Amino acid sequence: MFFAERPYTAYKMILDMGLIDYEDALKTQRELVSKRKLQIIGDLALVVEHPSVFTIGRSGSRNNLLVDEKFLSEKGIKVLDVDRGGDITFHSPGQLVAYPIIDLKKRVRDLHNYLRELEEVVVSFLKKYGVKGVTRKGSTGVWVGEEKIAFIGVAAKDWVTYHGLSVNISNDIEFFSMINPCGIKSLRVTSLAKVSRQAVPMYEAKKVFSSEFNKVFGVPQWLKKRVVVNSSFFETKKALADFSVNTVCESSMCPNQTECFSKKFAAFMILGKVCTRSCGFCSVAKGESNPTVPSAGAQDQSLYARIPSLSKHRLLGIDTEEPARIAGCVERLGLKHVVLTSVSRDDVSDGGASQFARAAESIRCASKDIVIELLVPDFGARKASIETIVRSGADIIGHNIETVRRLYPVVRSRADYSRSLAILRTIKELKRGQLTKSAILVGLGEKQEEVVETMKDLRASDCDMLTIGQYLMPGKENLPVARFVTPEEFGEYKTIGEEMGFKNVNSAPFARSSYFAEENFKICFTKSKETR
Amino acid sequence: MTNVTLPLLAEGVDKASISYWHKQVGETVKEGENLVELVTDKATFNMPSPVSGTVKEVLVSEGGAAKVGETIAIIE
Numbered sequence: 001m002f003f004a005e006r007p008y009t010a011y012k013m014i015l016d017m018g019l020i021d022y023e024d025a026l027k028t029q030r031e032l033v034s035k036r037k038l039q040i041i042g043d044l045a046l047v048v049e050h051p052s053v054f055t056i057g058r059s060g061s062r063n064n065l066l067v068d069e070k071f072l073s074e075k076g077i078k079v080l081d082v083d084r085g086g087d088i089t090f091h092s093p094g095q096l097v098a099y100p101i102i103d104l105k106k107r108v109r110d111l112h113n114y115l116r117e118l119e120e121v122v123v124s125f126l127k128k129y130g131v132k133g134v135t136r137k138g139s140t141g142v143w144v145g146e147e148k149i150a151f152i153g154v155a156a157k158d159w160v161t162y163h164g165l166s167v168n169i170s171n172d173i174e175f176f177s178m179i180n181p182c183g184i185k186s187l188r189v190t191s192l193a194k195v196s197r198q199a200v201p202m203y204e205a206k207k208v209f210s211s212e213f214n215k216v217f218g219v220p221q222w223l224k225k226r227v228v229v230n231s232s233f234f235e236t237k238k239a240l241a242d243f244s245v246n247t248v249c250e251s252s253m254c255p256n257q258t259e260c261f262s263k264k265f266a267a268f269m270i271l272g273k274v275c276t277r278s279c280g281f282c283s284v285a286k287g288e289s290n291p292t293v294p295s296a297g298a299q300d301q302s303l304y305a306r307i308p309s310l311s312k313h314r315l316l317g318i319d320t321e322e323p324a325r326i327a328g329c330v331e332r333l334g335l336k337h338v339v340l341t342s343v344s345r346d347d348v349s350d351g352g353a354s355q356f357a358r359a360a361e362s363i364r365c366a367s368k369d370i371v372i373e374l375l376v377p378d379f380g381a382r383k384a385s386i387e388t389i390v391r392s393g394a395d396i397i398g399h400n401i402e403t404v405r406r407l408y409p410v411v412r413s414r415a416d417y418s419r420s421l422a423i424l425r426t427i428k429e430l431k432r433g434q435l436t437k438s439a440i441l442v443g444l445g446e447k448q449e450e451v452v453e454t455m456k457d458l459r460a461s462d463c464d465m466l467t468i469g470q471y472l473m474p475g476k477e478n479l480p481v482a483r484f485v486t487p488e489e490f491g492e493y494k495t496i497g498e499e500m501g502f503k504n505v506n507s508a509p510f511a512r513s514s515y516f517a518e519e520n521f522k523i524c525f526t527k528s529k530e531t532r
Numbered sequence: 533m534t535n536v537t538l539p540l541l542a543e544g545v546d547k548a549s550i551s552y553w554h555k556q557v558g559e560t561v562k563e564g565e566n567l568v569e570l571v572t573d574k575a576t577f578n579m580p581s582p583v584s585g586t587v588k589e590v591l592v593s594e595g596g597a598a599k600v601g602e603t604i605a606i607i608e
Contacts, residue, residue: 058551058571083552085574111544111575140574155576157566 013044013212017336019093022080024055029162029477032101035161038497045164045213047206048098050091051215054079054179060087064180084163086140094171094191097206099325100217106486107221114150114381115140115213117216118165122150125167125212131197135425141182142167147190151182166381167331169193169205180469181409184307220484223470225256236261236333243329244271245322248341248514251284252476256515267375267514268326271352272317277377281402281441285492289347290317316348327362330370337518338363341375341446347375353388360392363483370394373437373517381419383426390430396465397523398437399423401458404450411444411479432469435503435524436464439513444471445482448489455497464503465524469511485509503527534583536605538598541572543571550604555587562608568604583607590596 017025025048025318035041045527053064054077062079062196064087069079085153091097096381104114118136122142126149128132133142133149142150150167168191193200240247248269249257250290260266272290293313313320330338345352353376360372373396389397401420424436437456451468458466468490473481490507497505504518504524541548552569555561570584589606592598 056574057572057574058569083569083576085571109540110542111577112545112573115574153574155578157578158580282572419558 003153011467013042014206014213015044016206017046017048019049022054022055022078022091023048025050025097025099026162027437028083029099029101030254032155033160036101037158039100041173043100043102043217045101045210045217047210047360048097048099049093049095049202050097052077052090052092052175053077054088054090055082055084056080056088057084057086059085060183062086064183065178066177066180074306082163083222084155086151087181088179089151090154090165090179091194092165092171092177094202095166098212098213099164099208100161102161102217104156104161108226109159111154111156113163113221114154118152118154118168119150121209121213121216122165122167124215125209126192128212129192129198129200130206130391131192131196135428144190144195147188147195148181149190149192149195151406157163158326163500167192167205167209169200169202169344186405186532201441217339220486222487223472223484225255225259227509228262230262232264233258233262236264236266239329239332243325243332245329246270248284253283254513255472255511258509259513264437265335265518266333267341267517269341269343269346269357270326271342271348271355272319273343274317277344277412278347279402279412279415280479281411281444281471281474283478284343288342290345292317293319318352319350323355323362326359328368330363331366335370337371337373337521339373339375339514339517341514342377344377346380350385350388351382352373353379353382353385357388357392359527360394364393371518371521373398373514373521374399375437375513376423378415378420378423381422386426390427390434394515397427398436398465399427399437402441402442402515403456404440404446404454405451405457407446411457419456421461424458424463428462432504435465435521436461436463437467437513439467439469441469441471442485443481443483444479451493452496455493455500455502458498459502465520466497466502466505466507467511467513467515467520468497468505468507469515470509533588534545534585534607535603536567536579536582536607538570538600538602539577539579539605540600541570541575541577542588544559545572545600547597547599550592550594551560551576552594554578555581557587560584581607 101492110458119142123133131144135142140152141148152165153163154161155163170193173189181187201249228358247266247271251269273285274287275284276288279285342352344364351444356374372394374394375398376389405417408417427434427436440454470485494505494507504520548570551571554566561581563569563584564580566578568579570577585607588608592604598604
């Protein structure tokens with residue numbers, strides 16, 4: 001089973017210019033292209049309808065116009081030679097025309113890939129109306145059965161696009177019999193109203209089209225991910241359900257979730273599903289406390305009565321059986337590297353540190369050689385809690401700085417930049433040689449030099465491993481994406497980080513602290529051995 | 533003297549046609565100004581001049597095709 005995982009949409013501007021003369025629309029496009037080239041505006045698309053007009057592209061010929069031009073001019077219909085690719089086509093009211101102004105330098109410098117993306121938009125647009133649009137190899141456009149419904153002809157100035165595509169919605173398709181559309185003799189043409197046998201209002205079609213356009217062009221190409229869902233995916237899901245354990249993969253709406261689950265990997269989230277912090281970037285449920293853990297039978301009741309600490313745990317929603325269940329799930333999944341993280345638990349005296357230790361111990365009991373990575377909250381900087389974590393014998397202890405100092409009030413309002421750095425330092429002070437790890441999410445509004453500053457601060461706290469990934473707005477309530485960082489910039493951070501002395505820098509759009517955690521640890525482990 | 537070569541317009545597409553020379557031999561052109569229009573499938577590509585100068589030679593005429601990397605004009 002294939003599907004594109006693309007839950008995040010940054011909206012591109014859609015300008016609906018209504019019914020507008022072809023020449024005026026082209027003039028507007030040229031002005032917008034100049035502005036786009038100067039970076040005055042971002043990517044956008046014009047959505048228009050044209051009064052009746054025939055246009056011939058660069059590969060076209062007047063031989064494909066089958067009627068006398070004089071006859072057309074009497075009717076006030078022009079025939080224009082234009083600078084787009086392709087042959088002859090026809091526009092008239094009732095046809096949806098879209099002119100994307102997109103800087104392909106910021107996506108993929110590939111004109112044919114762009115043509116395929118436009119086809120993708122049309123196919124998903126038609127699908128919304130229950131119509132199956134198909135593309136043909138070697139022939140640009142979209143067909144319904146044997147009839148063509150959408151026409152594509154584009155141009156680019158340097159790598160900024162103009163011209164675009166047209167989709168027949170409710171227009172009179174009889175006019176197409178006056179031409180060999182796209183230069184193809186006796187090509188049959190259809191419209192959405194005709195194939196779907198329903199009236200399709202233009203305002204609605206424009207709305208649907210815009211939304212599908214945004215799904216394809218709203219995020220850069222490098223953030224589109226194709227994932228294969230296999231049987232392992234469902235086995236992972238079942239194991240998580242059988243052992244009733246939570247994962248940060250699901251709670252954080254991680255974009256790698258399908259991929260990781262399909263490789264039988266999951267990162268566990270302990271201490272409940274409710275976090276006592278309210279960070280702007282995170283989609284984990286927020287609240288003051290977790291629901292109490294139900295006690296099963298009468299026997300349990302007496303147990304809780306006899307051991308007061310257990311009862312307290314139950315009321316605080318700390319599930320004393322969670323460590324054992326996680327160990328069971330780890331075994332079922334056959335993990336060789338386990339990542340444990342948690343919600344912040346400011347309502348618990350040790351911040352939940354002992355639960356981490358218990359979980360690590362349970363996992364270690366079940367499988368001796370497993371690599372354990374703990375990704376911990378700041379525990380309100382309680383030293384005793386950090387000691388508990390260090391004593392747990394974890395191979396890696398991580399604490400994510402998440403963002404640059406300046407953005408803390410917005411991104412992590414109840415955390416403290418210096419405190420987070422201090423935690424990493426304390427871990428090292430308590431245990432020399434302990435591998436430590438941290439992560440930064442970029443695209444939240446930070447500047448490049450601020451990212452480098454944060455990397456320096458992490459190194460000053462003797463942090464060994466670093467993850468840098470693209471922030472992707474996980475939900476409507478979360479902070480918007482300020483910027484999509486290019487793969488090249490991620491590459492620069494990797495180089496800078498390695499020069500600074502990080503043992504491993506995992507810097508890529510989809511990098512997350514637990515993504516490829518096993519591989520990154522191995523790199524680090526080998527490097528540690530070499531330097532010893 | 534600068535050789536203007538045909539850029540790669542799409543992955544796996546090793547040639548393109550020249551559809552329009554914005555500048556003719558003897559004309560001056562500024563860096564970044566449209567020099568030539570190329571066509572591949574249903575797309576045209578207006579290629580800016582890589583340098584300022586005078587068009588010394590046009591090696592592929594309108595309607596002709598060139599391979600990626602092939603010199604299509606010389607600017608001095």
